Amino acid sequence: MTGKRAYRRRHRRLKPWAVGLLVLLVVGLAAGGAFFLKGMSGNKAPEGENTGGQQSGQDQQLDATVPDSGQDGDGESETDSQGESDGQTETGGTPAGYTIQTMTEADIGIGGQILVSNEHKYTFPEGAEDDLVAIIDAKSSSYTVNLYETMALPETVEHLNAMLDDYVAQGGQTDVMVVSGYRTYDFQQGLFDRSAARNGLEHAQRFVAQAGGSEHHTGYAVDLYSTNQGDYLECTGEYAWIGEHCQDYGFILRYTTEKEEFTKIGPESWHFRYIGFPHAQIIVENGFCLEEYIDYLRQFPFDGDHLWYTLNGTEYEIYFVEGLEVPVPESGEYTVSGNNVDGFIVTVTH
Ligand SMILES: [Zn+2]
Structure with a gap:
């Protein structure tokens, strides 16, 4: 049992942030130890040791500190150096209770909060x-879909159902139709080419x-x-409710x-993007677009203040991690999404 824990800890210590912390703490303890020894004066540390015997004095102070800081009850059978690191892992602050999830470059392009644009292309x-489902197989009876083969991710359809069910329940009609979901690369290329041929390149590039x-x-x-109006949704009049409430179902109007x-x-008042909870609410409350939100989250790195948000009694904690080594809670509910730019957004549910 002790061996297992020791192994886990040793494994954890190998992570770069742990090594960084270790170095910082050793330096800090050494400095603190030297100061302490100086302050005590006389008895333990004669003046002479500050010049000639400083190194060994610091080492002794470090070792002496170990049992105090490593009060987790399992350090007895470990060597001094292991005990040292244990103490620092436990008392070093943020890393306690977290483990590192190592991601790949491809993972940066995967997840509910990815930013996809002409500047940050999707990597398929x-x-x-x-993972896609045919909307017709998963949809509720509150709306229709144009084709059997119109697809989306299950979570998109699930929350679209909830949104349009509530829309109908509050007095809306069932004339809303999904006319586009998932598109392949080639399909999008065809759309762009046809638009450019019909309306000119400038128009195609804008719309x-x-x-x-x-x-x-x-x-x-x-x-x-x-279908009643024979046009794309404008989110005005009877449809205004959808634009005003979409964030409560995890959607944002992506292009305004x-x-x-x-x-x-x-602007596309008909294009809804599922981005999840509570991200859609935060985006709308702050008047952000997705580009701005992705930048905003950089203010909440793992080793800084995290973003906290309470929604319907559930508390969410959000932080951003640049790079591929992502600290995640050792237990509990959380999601990790790439941002499709340079890192990951971790959303912890409390
Ligand atoms: Zn669209």
């Missing part, structure tokens, strides 16, 4: 299409994402249409007039 992870740059590649986006300078895509 292998097997991602296997149609390039192949690889469309959120429709992810399975998290749907375009809604009104106000944010075109960031999104580089013209």
Whole structure:
């Protein structure tokens, strides 16, 4: 049992942040120890040791500190050096209670909070299409879908169902139709080319994402249409409710007039992106677009203050990790999503 714990700890100590902490703590303890010895004066540390015998004096102080800081009850059979590190892992602050999840470069492009745009193209992870479902097989009776083969991710359909069920329950009609879900790279290329041929390249560049740059590649986006009006949803009049409440179901209106300078895509009041909880609420409350939100989360790195948000009595903790070594809670409920730029967004549910 002790051996198992010791192994786990040794494994943990190998992580770069742990090594960094170790160095910091050793330096800190050494400095503190020297100061302590100086302060005590006379008895334990004669003046002469501060010059000639300083090194050994520090070592002794370090060893003496170990049993005090490592009060976790399992250090007895370990060597002094292991005991030292145990103490630091336990008392070093943030890493306690976390473990490192090592991700791959490809993982940066996967997850509910990825930013996909012409600047940050989608990378089509292998097997991602296997997760898609036909909307017609998973949808509720509150809306329709244009084709048997219109697909999306299950979580997108699940929350679309909840949103449009509530829309109908509060007096909306069942004339909303999903007219676009998942798109392949080639499909998007065709859309762009046809738009450019019909309306000119400038128009296509403003209103149609390039192949690889469309959120429709992810399975998290749907375009809604009104069969009564014979047009894409405007989110005005009877449909205003959908635009006003979509964040309560994890969706955002991705392209708005106000944010075109960031999104580089013209307004689309029919394009809904599922981004999850409580991200959609935070985005809407702060008046962000997704580009701004991804930047905003950089203010909450793992080793700094985290972003806390309470939604319907559930407390969420969010932090950003740049790179591939992602600290995650050792236990409890959490998600890790790439941001499709340079790192990962961890969302912990408390
Ligand atoms: Zn769309």
